[in-house]
Amino acid sequence: MPAIKVTDLKKVFKSKRKEAGMLGSLRSLTHPEYKTIEAVCGLSFEMEAGELLGFIGPNGAGKSTTIKILTGILFPTGGDASVLGYTPWRDRHKLAYQIGTVFGQRPQLWYHLPAIDTFTLFGKIYELDELVLKRRIGFLAETFEIGDLLEIPVRKLSLGQRMRCETAASLLHSPKLLLLDEPSIGLDVVAKQRIRDAIREMSKLENVGVLLTSHDAGDLEALCRRVIIINHGQIVYHDKVSNLKRKYLTSKLVEVRYAAEVNQDFQIYGMETLKVGRYGVKLRFDTKNTSVDLVMSRLSEKGSLVDITISDPPLEEVIARIYEEAA
Amino acid sequence: MRPFNKYWAIFKIQLLNVMAYPSELLGRSFSIIIFMLVFASLWRTAYGIAGTDTLQGITLPGMLWYLMIAETIELSRPRVSTTISRQVKTGELAYVLNKPYNFLAYHFSTSFADSLFRMLTNALIGGIVVSLMFGSPPPAWGWPLAAIALIGAWALNFCMMALIGLAAFITEEISSFEWIFQKALFILGGMMIPLEFLPGWLRTVAERLPFAYAMYGPARLFIDPSLEGFYSLLAGQLVWLLVLGGALALAYNRGARYLAVNGG
Incomplete structure (x- = not known):
């Protein structure tokens, strides 16, 4: 027996709509309008x-x-x-x-x-x-x-x-x-x-x-x-x-901070440059093509590193990609 | 025995929680001093203008002792409606509902712990103030009867406040209902003036409503104790507790279907 079995579960919330301002408040009293929100759909x-x-x-x-x-x-x-x-x-x-x-x-x-x-x-x-x-x-x-x-x-x-x-x-x-x-x-x-x-x-x-x-x-x-x-x-x-x-989680975001000012046309082979600041750079790479080791060595070749953060792309981005593929 | 253990444990932890800041709690209890001083001044004037020792069968000291008990009931009233409304708004309700206990019994236990300290300190401080101004309190043999009636009054107030609180399952905001309830308690419960001072027809109606059993009854019993009055009050409280308790259980079962916990 499964611990959880969910079949075609639905939850709809009804919430009152109200236009802005005093007039909107009065209108919502005399002519209440409701919006249905489908929180869970099947x-x-x-x-x-x-x-x-x-x-x-x-x-x-x-x-x-x-x-x-x-x-x-x-x-x-x-x-x-x-x-x-x-x-x-x-x-x-x-x-x-x-x-x-x-x-x-x-x-x-x-x-x-x-x-x-x-x-x-x-x-x-x-x-x-x-x-x-x-x-x-x-x-x-x-x-x-x-x-x-x-x-x-x-x-x-x-x-x-x-x-x-x-x-x-x-x-x-x-x-x-x-x-x-x-x-x-x-x-x-x-x-x-x-x-x-x-x-x-x-x-x-x-x-x-x-x-x-x-x-x-x-x-x-x-x-x-x-x-x-x-x-x-x-x-x-x-x-x-x-x-x-x-x-989908092969793409990683890297935020790097250098001790010295960075070149404004900062580029690294195998990585996409997203943003260049005075001391920091934001890049993206794909672990399918470029290993984390390689990324680290190429970044340190560019100058003395003060800080580095590697993170996953936001979930919204992953979902957008899933939708794109489904389309 | 086990279910009782649960609610006893809930009562105890809430009592500990309330006593985490004892000075703040004690400070709040001092408001009854102000109320009693204002009432004393007001009723001294009223009795002075009337030029009599008794008004509607109540002496001036009796009136102040009556008001002291009424204020103690009001200031120690369970705040369960506000608590439930807050739990719905903040989403805290998710934790209260998913434990193996009865939701209403949980609130009964926490509210009682919450009120107990306030009830004791208000009665003590209020009693000292009235004693200093008007002398010794009514006969001591009536105190235990009044104490039992106070518990009954508290339970009635709990049922009424919890019914208002359950409205938050549907409306979220319940402050207007609380406001109406408080005003009803002020007038029909005899908090501002004893019911004897109301017009005849209104007094007849008010005496039969739960508000009177939740405030006027215990306060009146305290200043004029009698076994007959005690039994009559207790019977009335029990009838209303059955009616309101039933309504509460029904409202909870129906309300749970409409519940929308915020957040997440």
Whole structure:
């Protein structure tokens, strides 16, 4: 039985339209107009138990709405979904014991209290035996490297530290499935890596399935084997991450900063120059044609490097390419 | 026993959360001093103009003790409507709804913890102020009866505020409903003046509404305790709790279908 089975899922929101200004406000009172927003339009997919599935797309694509339907918070407008054998919106209470959730932009830890207080509370909420809870907290503290953070009020933690505590809290009751909605949003590179490592470790140790939504392609590359890309509430790509990388994530952006001023007609063979500043240059290259090693050596030949950043193209660009190919 | 453990744990953590800033909490409780000083001045004038010791059967000290209890109820009223509305607007609701507990019982526990400290400090500070101005409080044997009635009043207020809060599932913004509720409580609940001062027909209507059981009843019982009055008040509170509790459960089940959590 798949951990998640979604068939032709739809969610339509209705929102009131209002023209600008006082007159618009009055008009919306006397003649209210409504706009329907199709957040999810006929989504169908499956996810196996213990699988790490990436569910990515740009802002407003319908990722979070789908996650909220799968946790039973929202009722769908149409279609069907089964999560661990439960219909989420009908069996929300039973399902809650089996799943963990992290909404990256919303805190679940009590903000003014140390995280250990929330952990103890969750132990009661999920009806864990005290000894089991104590052992579990010890294990998670080690895996997420949060042992020395648990007794500090949450408001005093950095975002990265807080997110590690948030994710650990969502795993306290040993869920079979973890739904992560943008767990790495706003984190720096190091914090992102630590969260990713811990999630990967937990999935491997306890066979926890992970449905990960993100608009960061890096999360996907680091964690998932399979990926679903959605846009405007529909699936635009569904394949293995390795195939996506081979087809679309070969293009890399490089931002370089030199110690001395750079030539304004800066060019490097095998790379496309996007922008030239006084000391910095922005370029693009394709890993299919040019290796990262080669790029590094050619860049350093041009002068003394002060800083360098290599990143994936924005997801919007990847989606645009997928659309182009489909057309 | 396990379900009770959950809600006890929720109550405890919210109590800890509230007490994270005790000085701020205590500072807020001092507003009752101002209210009681204003009421004292106002009613001294009213009794002076009337040239009598009692108005509608209530003495001047009795009136101030009545208003002290009414203010304590008002200042300790659960703010659950504002909390639910904020949770809908910010998307926090996603976490509150996806845990294995009853949504309304969760809010009941957090709201009670939130109100408890405020109720105790307001009653204490308000009581000291009125004692200093008008002497000893009403007979002590009536206090436990009034305390039970205060809990009933709090529960009634919770049901009414939660019903307003659930409207946020559909409308998001509920401040206008809160405003109307507060004004109804001021007049029909007897917060500004005891119901005896209302015109006859309005008093008859007001005495049967839940607002009176949520404010006037406990305050009146405090200044004029009697077992008969206590049982009658408790019966009325229970009837309204059943009606409003049922309405609340129904509204929650219906409202969940319309819910649109913001953000994401």
